[in-house]
Amino acid sequence: MEALLKHLIDITCQRDHALLDSSVASALHELVGAKQVRVHELFRFRDELFVRPRVWIQDGEVVSVEDSLTADHSGEAISKYPTLVDSIKDRKTCVEETSAAGDHILWLPVWLNDKVSTCIEVINSAPYSGETLHMIEGIMCVYRNYQNILDYSERDSLTGLLNRKTFDEKFSKLLASSSSDVTPGNQEDRRHHNTDGIGQWLAVVDIDHFKRVNDQFGHLYGDEVLILVANLLRSSFRSQDRVFRFGGEEFVVLLRSTTLEQARHIFERFRANVEKHEFPQVGKVTVSVGFASISNESPVVILGHADQALYYAKENGRNRVCHYDELVSSGLLHSEVSNDEVEFF
Numbered sequence: 001m002e003a004l005l006k007h008l009i010d011i012t013c014q015r016d017h018a019l020l021d022s023s024v025a026s027a028l029h030e031l032v033g034a035k036q037v038r039v040h041e042l043f044r045f046r047d048e049l050f051v052r053p054r055v056w057i058q059d060g061e062v063v064s065v066e067d068s069l070t071a072d073h074s075g076e077a078i079s080k081y082p083t084l085v086d087s088i089k090d091r092k093t094c095v096e097e098t099s100a101a102g103d104h105i106l107w108l109p110v111w112l113n114d115k116v117s118t119c120i121e122v123i124n125s126a127p128y129s130g131e132t133l134h135m136i137e138g139i140m141c142v143y144r145n146y147q148n149i150l151d152y153s154e155r156d157s158l159t160g161l162l163n164r165k166t167f168d169e170k171f172s173k174l175l176a177s178s179s180s181d182v183t184p185g186n187q188e189d190r191r192h193h194n195t196d197g198i199g200q201w202l203a204v205v206d207i208d209h210f211k212r213v214n215d216q217f218g219h220l221y222g223d224e225v226l227i228l229v230a231n232l233l234r235s236s237f238r239s240q241d242r243v244f245r246f247g248g249e250e251f252v253v254l255l256r257s258t259t260l261e262q263a264r265h266i267f268e269r270f271r272a273n274v275e276k277h278e279f280p281q282v283g284k285v286t287v288s289v290g291f292a293s294i295s296n297e298s299p300v301v302i303l304g305h306a307d308q309a310l311y312y313a314k315e316n317g318r319n320r321v322c323h324y325d326e327l328v329s330s331g332l333l334h335s336e337v338s339n340d341e342v343e344f345f
């Protein structure tokens with residue numbers, strides 16, 4: 001009872017999804033005495049549903065995918081887990097199966113607004129008693145309620161995208177984890193990309209002439225355009241990338257683990273998706289995009305680079321994607337001296 005209370009206090013003091021996942025995994029691992037607990041993320045890619053662990057137990061400790069930039073983000077097709085597929089089809093919250101090795105596996109899909117984007121897997125060598133199942137059910141209810149509360153505080157109410165406050169937290173965390181990966185010997189390599197040319201990218205996206213939409217059609221249509229652009233952002237990027245509404249008609253995208261060529265291609269594909277889209281009543285809408293590599297510079301400098309590239313795109317025809325480093329190396333932009341003293345967040 002005391003251990004359960006301790007874990008419930010730990011779960012309910014979290015203000016961040018990743019920490020909430022970790023404290024729930026730790027509670028289930030310790031209270032059930034489970035061999036393994038994984039918190040999986042379910043995501044759609046090219047019309048297929050995939051599963052990818054977000055948190056798991058390794059050497060008795062909880063490990064989170066957010067702790068590492070190098071973790072494998074690809075995931076597995078959900079069809080590899082038929083019991084999980086059935087549990088979702090039947091709208092169940094708990095299904096048990098026995099593996100070929102004799103382990104007892106519990107699949108616990110988390111239902112939020114009729115959708116499942118998270119599922120917990122608990123693996124145990126012994127069968128689960130009625131009392132244990134009852135306790136797991138209680139922990140899952142607390143977990144679901146807390147996910148709801150966190151979603152509400154992390155998201156923008158109009159578009160449902162992550163909000164500016166969440167960007168500040170996530171971006172600082174991403175930079176901290178990338179700089180903690182730096183060892184004295186490889187500092188220069190990590191400054192921009194790893195040796196494969198794979199890097200992280202930040203883009204600022206701004207709707208072109210949005211004021212005209214509001215002026216010509218009214219704010220309700222303006223809001224509708226914002227919602228539709230947010231949907232196009234969601235469908236144009238992978239689920240491990242992060243999309244934020246930064247304020248007004250400006251959005252920020254964090255693109256993980258791609259080369260410069262891929263990043264350019266992905267941002268260009270999004271720009272083209274918006275250009276092709278028919279917006280009800282309003283007709284055609286375009287966006288400009290400025291992007292920069294996520295280096296070991298401060299958040300204000302990286303954001304400033306992407307902003308400068310966006311400004312260049314706006315000044316040079318709009319409806320285009322511009323890359324900061326390329327503009328600097330071709331002499332079209334002047335690199336700014338970094339000023340880490342500036343307080344931005």
Ligand SMILES: Nc1nc2c(ncn2[C@@H]2O[C@H](COP(=O)(O)OP(=O)(O)OP(=O)(O)O)[C@@H](O)[C@H]2O)c(=O)[nH]1
Nearest residue numbers: 206207208209210211212214219222223248249314
């Ligand atoms: N409908 C609606 N409009 C908003 C919202 N937030 C900001 N805006 C409007 O967005 C417009 C932004 O206008 P500007 O910054 O002049 O930029 P723009 O017209 O998009 O022009 P460029 O960016 O130069 O292409 C302003 O009219 C704001 O009132 C919102 O939540 N809903």
